[in-house]
Amino acid sequence: MKPIAVDLMGGDHAPAAIAEGLERVSKESHIPILAVGTSEAVSMVDGLDNVTVLEAAEVVEMDEDAAYAVRRKKDSSIVRCAEAVRDGRASALFSAGNTGAAMASSLFKMGRISKVSRPAIATTIPRPGHFAPTILLDSGANADCTPEWLVQFAVMGSIYSGLRFQIENPRVAVLSIGEEAGKGNSLVKETYELLSKEGRINFIGNCEGRDIMAGDVDVVVTDGFTGNVVLKTLEGGMRAFAKAALGALSPTDDADDLLTKAMPRLTPLITELSADTYGGAALLGVDGLCLIGHGSSGAEAIFNAIVEADKIAQLGLIEAIRTALSGS
Amino acid sequence: MKPIAVDLMGGDHAPAAIAEGLERVSKESHIPILAVGTSEAVSMVDGLDNVTVLEAAEVVEMDEDAAYAVRRKKDSSIVRCAEAVRDGRASALFSAGNTGAAMASSLFKMGRISKVSRPAIATTIPRPGHFAPTILLDSGANADCTPEWLVQFAVMGSIYSGLRFQIENPRVAVLSIGEEAGKGNSLVKETYELLSKEGRINFIGNCEGRDIMAGDVDVVVTDGFTGNVVLKTLEGGMRAFAKAALGALSPTDDADDLLTKAMPRLTPLITELSADTYGGAALLGVDGLCLIGHGSSGAEAIFNAIVEADKIAQLGLIEAIRTALSGS
Structure with a gap:
């Protein structure tokens, strides 16, 4: 089972709330996680059961111009998450950060499903x-x-x-x-x-x-x-x-x-x-799963969203959209 | 003081709810009313203090095509209400009926304020x-x-x-x-x-x-x-x-x-x-006051809306809009 790539740096209460949510996921589920963030952030979750960490030097802030930031910050946590999905190292991306950045990263790295x-x-x-x-x-x-x-x-x-x-x-x-x-x-x-x-x-x-x-x-x-x-x-x-x-x-x-x-x-x-x-x-429409959380998400919302991401990752959603839109 | 022209035939519960609302206006205020509707409808409010009635033979139904109905039904209650405002016999029109018909009647009969x-x-x-x-x-x-x-x-x-x-x-x-x-x-x-x-x-x-x-x-x-x-x-x-x-x-x-x-x-x-x-x-923008009530208005809502119409009628709203937009 592939892990969910989680952006530790995204959200009004990041990384603390994200780390707390991940801790609950680690304790209460078997969902594997790829936690992506700065060295300080990943140290908060390193060693938790089923959690692998990936360091990223940069962060796209909540109020940054998304398309510009994603192009410039190649070593940002959100871009690294999208690359993990693109490369098949993760089944889905979850971020409660800058919505535009999650969209732009997904679009640039995973691309659109054909005909979308x-x-x-x-x-x-x-x-x-x-x-x-x-x-x-x-x-x-x-x-x-x-x-x-x-x-x-x-x-x-x-x-x-x-x-x-x-x-x-x-x-x-x-x-x-x-x-x-x-x-x-x-x-x-x-x-x-x-x-x-x-x-x-x-x-x-x-x-x-x-x-x-x-x-x-x-x-x-x-x-x-x-x-x-x-x-x-x-x-x-x-x-x-x-x-x-x-x-x-x-x-x-x-x-x-x-x-x-x-x-x-x-x-x-x-x-x-x-x-x-x-x-x-x-x-929906990008060639990989991207789930976007509310910026104000607390640990509980993070936990719920990751459980949800894992559920959706097992549905074959991308394949179904690809098939349905192949005639578009 | 000029009366408020009230469309007795407009609304899901018309004319009963409108008549009941008017009865309360008559009892609890000094607001003069021009009640417009079919002979049967006006008989429900005829004789109330401060209420004058005006018969109209036709009714624009809630689901009728408004512009068409208003052009065709020249003796409908909503058209007669708008004419009363246009001719200075009423200070405002109130209807809880077909919103499009209230708009179309007001536009056709009162016209737009210059430059709107x-x-x-x-x-x-x-x-x-x-x-x-x-x-x-x-x-x-x-x-x-x-x-x-x-x-x-x-x-x-x-x-x-x-x-x-x-x-x-x-x-x-x-x-x-x-x-x-x-x-x-x-x-x-x-x-x-x-x-x-x-x-x-x-x-x-x-x-x-x-x-x-x-x-x-x-x-x-x-x-x-x-x-x-x-x-x-x-x-x-x-x-x-x-x-x-x-x-x-x-x-x-x-x-x-x-x-x-x-x-x-x-x-x-x-x-x-x-x-x-x-x-x-x-x-706002027609050359006369038109207040539109929710179709589901009961007697209480009708009462409130008429009190509101009377308040607005005394504000000089039309004149103020005319002055502000004269340079548009």
């Missing part, structure tokens, strides 16, 4: 009461898109949903501002036309923002601008709601009692619905 | 802990926009925020997928350039989806596609959160007790944060 126009970020969004999340893509890789790219996103998202969550014939919809055909902006209208004729997916038409967490659609296709706005809007909305809910519960006589009883049950829920824990969005 | 390229829908989004909501525009009138239109939306939104919520120098941002200049799709990048040189507003740069309910920006400018997706995503997210919160509270021994205590406090909150109660989004 652009890779897309596929994010899983939990829906209360459903075992499987909704897949939203593109959630940020391509700010401006063409209808043809969105068709490829639809195919890749459908494969991902089907393989990862065992959903038969996943329901794919294009995100719009009305359910009827003909509603939307020009991109959506043209995409709708193309998807209607698309035999590789189960296209159910337009969906709206309110459907994303509702459970009637499995894969939501959109351009990377809209998708990213959706993600961050949900994140902000959840925070506002949680804040307001605490406010509603607190200014009363029996508030302490209520809070004591309610919070242990509400906290996991807020965590589940929080964008901080979407962790491990998949970059 | 396109009217935009300005929606108020509550932010917990803040007295004033965030203004989001365009939230659905124009699916495809140009940078120049977005600049006008910014100016109109700033005036609205300042007049209605007494915010001095409202902070205006363009919705994007990164805070730094240069982040976003091509529309946002061009809009950013124009807004940076715009002297009529307090432009603070890009904002992200998570800032909409956070309180650091007063006016969020975006195209009507993205704005509408944001609104409906928030609506769906709130529902999912509320559903999950109830689920988290229920499967326990003392669930009944907790629910009994918590729900009376959580319900108004869910209502406040629910898109159903944004009610009374303003169509």
